Amino acid sequence: MDQYLQLNGITKKYGDFTALAKVKLDIRKGEFVTFLGPSGSGKTTTLMIIAGFEKATAGDVLVEGRSLSGLAPHERNIGIVFQNYALFPHKTAVENVYFPLQMRGIKRTEGLGKAAEMLELVGLRGLGQRYPKELSGGQQQRVALARALVFEPSLLLLDEPLGALDKNLREQMQIEIKRIQRTLGVTTIFVTHDQSEAMSMSDRIVVFEKGEIQQAATPLEIYHRPRTRFVAGFIGESNLIPARITDAAGKAENPALGTCDFTPVETLSQGQDVTLLIRPEHIRLSRKPVEGRKNAAMQVETIVNYGDNALVIGRVGDLPMRVRVLGADVVIIQEGEECCISWLPEAVFVISR
Amino acid sequence: MGATISRLGERPNLWPWLLLAPLTAYLAIFFLVPLADVAVMSFTEPRLSLANYQKIVTGTLYQRVFLNTFLTAGLVTLVCLCVGYPLAYLMNNSKPRTAMLILLLVTMSFWTSFLVRTYAWMVLLGNNGPIVALLSALGLTNPPQLLFTRFSSTLAMVHILAPYMIMNIYSVMRKIDPVLIRSAESLGARGFSLFRHVYLPLTAPGIANGCVLVFVLCLGFYVTPVLLGSPREQMIAGLIGHQIEEFLAFGMGSAMAMVLLAITLAILAVYHRRFGLDKLWG
Known part of the structure; x- marks a missing residue:
């Protein structure tokens, strides 16, 4: 069967x-x-x-x-x-x-x-x-x-x-x-x-x-x-971030972002090169850093408005990032400004291949 | 916008007509005028009456010749179809090199003057020709008469007209989407049922085109049946030539030509209503 x-x-x-x-x-x-x-x-x-x-x-x-x-x-x-x-x-x-x-x-x-x-x-x-x-x-x-x-x-x-x-x-x-x-x-x-x-x-x-x-x-x-x-990039929108495992129990490092926490699902070894996946809709946009989340400062470059939602494209250092926000949230930000982006450790998925 | 259109409407572009004029004049002077002359002669020679047409309708000789012409044209068409269809299929379904070779053979024969081809058949089929020689070498003491028979004229006309059939069917076959055939296979069709229910109906327009073209061309064939055919089984064109060259019966010849023309036009008209004449040329 x-x-x-x-x-x-x-x-x-x-x-x-x-x-x-x-x-x-x-x-x-x-x-x-x-x-x-x-x-x-x-x-x-x-x-x-x-x-x-x-x-x-x-x-x-x-x-x-x-x-x-x-x-x-x-x-x-x-x-x-x-x-x-x-x-x-x-x-x-x-x-x-x-x-x-x-x-x-x-x-x-x-x-x-x-x-x-x-x-x-x-x-x-x-x-x-x-x-x-x-x-x-x-x-x-x-x-x-x-x-x-x-x-x-x-x-x-x-x-x-x-x-x-x-x-x-x-x-x-x-x-x-x-x-x-x-x-x-x-x-x-x-x-x-x-x-x-x-x-x-x-x-x-x-x-x-x-x-x-x-x-x-x-x-x-x-x-x-x-x-x-490949799958991460082909399906849906994604931020694919190159990183190195610094702690197999749930820490990885990227030069632009610094240390990111994640919840491991497979066994990883320290020093391993991986890709971190963060979906744009799992990232929150704010003026100030948010307690209990990983925060980073992003330079906003482009805002693509779809009516009920918008895609905010920007950079953290030299790392390109995409953030999907609901229509109401986009009014707080303008192109060329700097803002804060944040996410929870659960939003980070590690791809080892 | 509206103004532009109306201004264009006021001054129609004359250039296309101007370019067409020489050809139109040529056709009018050398085709339409003589044709009209023939039409007039058919009623006026030797004197103004319907006598010529009456003879065609009632005279057994003329009826026999018309019947013979149709039978021959039908036979030639049938043989062309039987030979042409498999050849077109082969051309469409073999490797590019083989397909090119077949195409080359077909078109080469097509490009050779049909007078040359007709004489070639006379040489091949003549009493001193290679085929009769071969038959007697094989022990046939009394080799059959090949030249000046219905067989020889049909054979030569098939040879001359088959390319029309092949190219018409081939052009339709080429346009068939191979996915349709795959689709039929996936639905359970194969071999003869695939051919009968899918391939044959899809190629039917090519068959119709080829048959009409070959039949119509064959109706008016002159040189080949005159040179190769049996004198007792004349076709219309031969008889028309006979009337004019030997009896100087211009009226009778003209009337027969008009009947032949009318029949040809009737066939094309029926075809046009059914399929559209523009399709005849691929």
């Missing part, structure tokens, strides 16, 4: 170039997993290997303990939604959805009925007779989703399906996809380079970089306990 889908040391090489290096991952049944990473990080290659369009140089993909390696794409029973939807332009919406059933030998009347039901589930009631070009981007997306789900696939793969939609539609589709996925309980892998999409939709996020999995964890854990500098 815990290992519905297993990626067992998948390696993919193109000549001398290693696109994927021993990727290992277990996915539970019904889980919604997001592969997150910049382009060229190996996330799409991994997806294509699972789908069977690419062959792994080494390693194996197993579903419920059975290897998929010997199976062609059409034998794998995996539903895929492609980036540009890949709907058949010569078929109506309902015929598109019926297509996988047709390929499985299901009779036309029965199959079209099932296809219509699936279109209703994705919110396209009454639009079945339209051709893809007569549908909006969001509607085409729903047809593609219905088509990938109608044959009860063992796995649903979504390859950056929201990339072509505008922001409002994207958010709407994120909620829709999540709802449909929950309703059907289908194990899903979602590929994206958009971290907010990953945060809002996933049970678990797998961060890819340079053909390796950097971290696989829940969205909150990825956000609060990133394992590597």
Whole structure:
């Protein structure tokens, strides 16, 4: 049960170039997993290997303990939604959805009925007779989703399906996809380079970089306990501060900040070079130093106002710092001024890699 | 803003028309005027009447020739499709080098004057040609007549017209998004069902284009069927030439030419309503 889908040391090489290096991952049944990473990080290659369009140089993909390696794409029973939807332009919406059933030998009347039901589930009631070009981007997306789900696939793969939609539609589709996925309980892998999409939709996020999995964890854990500098920098906004451990029990030093207290979660050794992560929203801005917190004096350079909040960018010595403040707090400060920033030891997270 | 637009509207830009003028004049003088002349002759030669058209409708010779022309054009189109489709597919799905080679062979044949190609077939298929020699060497005591048959003219016309079919189908195949094929595979399609339900419908516009173009071009073919075909199975263009060169029956020839033109235009009109003529040129 815990290992519905297993990626067992998948390696993919193109000549001398290693696109994927021993990727290992277990996915539970019904889980919604997001592969997150910049382009060229190996996330799409991994997806294509699972789908069977690419062959792994080494390693194996197993579903419920059975290897998929010997199976062609059409034998794998995996539903895929492609980036540009890949709907058949010569078929109506309902015929598109019926297509996988047709390929499985299901009779036309029965199959079209099932296809219509699936279109209703994705919110396209009454639009079945339209051709893809007569549908909006969001509607085409729903047809593609219905088509990938109608044959009860063992796995649903979504390859950056929201990339072509505008922001409002994207958010709407994120909620829709999540709802449909929950309703059907289908194990899903979602590929994206958009971290907010990953945060809002996933049970678990797998961060890819340079053909390796950097971290696989829940969205909150990825956000609060990133394992590597890359993950910390890629997900959310962050202050990444180089430092050296002066006391393994919870002290580190940076030339600009001086000594910082932190709460250790892993064993560290004295003198070790690490990176300290402090999220901008965990830093408080004030006129005077605050008791019980680590304080530092910051020269404010830029204030970016977002209405309900603002991003204050400045420097502590030569160390750049970013502070996220609520809209009401920003009126106390102006560009070019000096102010006090402070945080609690719990806000400091140590990254040793 | 509004003022600018109306001022532009008052003085339309004449330059494009000026540039088009020489070509328009050329077409008018050397194409439209002679065509009108032919149209007039079909009603006035030898005297003002509908007699020429009446003969075409009632005369068995003319009916047979028209029927033969359509059968030949249909056959040539069919063979072109059967040969061209796999070749276009091969061109689209092989490595760049192989694709280039096929493209080169197709276009090279296309660029060679069709008169040259027609004579080449005469040499190849003639009674003293290599094919007959090969057949008799293989022990065929009474080698079949190859030249001056429906076989030889069809073969040569297929050779000449196949590039139109191939290029039309190829240009459509090239535009098919490979993701559509992947998508079909992921949905469970493969082999023949993938071809029948996805690939064939997606290439249908290319097939329609190629077939219409080949069929229409074939209807008016003159040199090849005259030089290579059976004298008993004439096509319209040959018969028109015959009427004019040997019987000096200008009226009869003109009338047949007008009927041929009308049929061609009718086919193109039907095609235009269904697909749009602009698509015919890729």
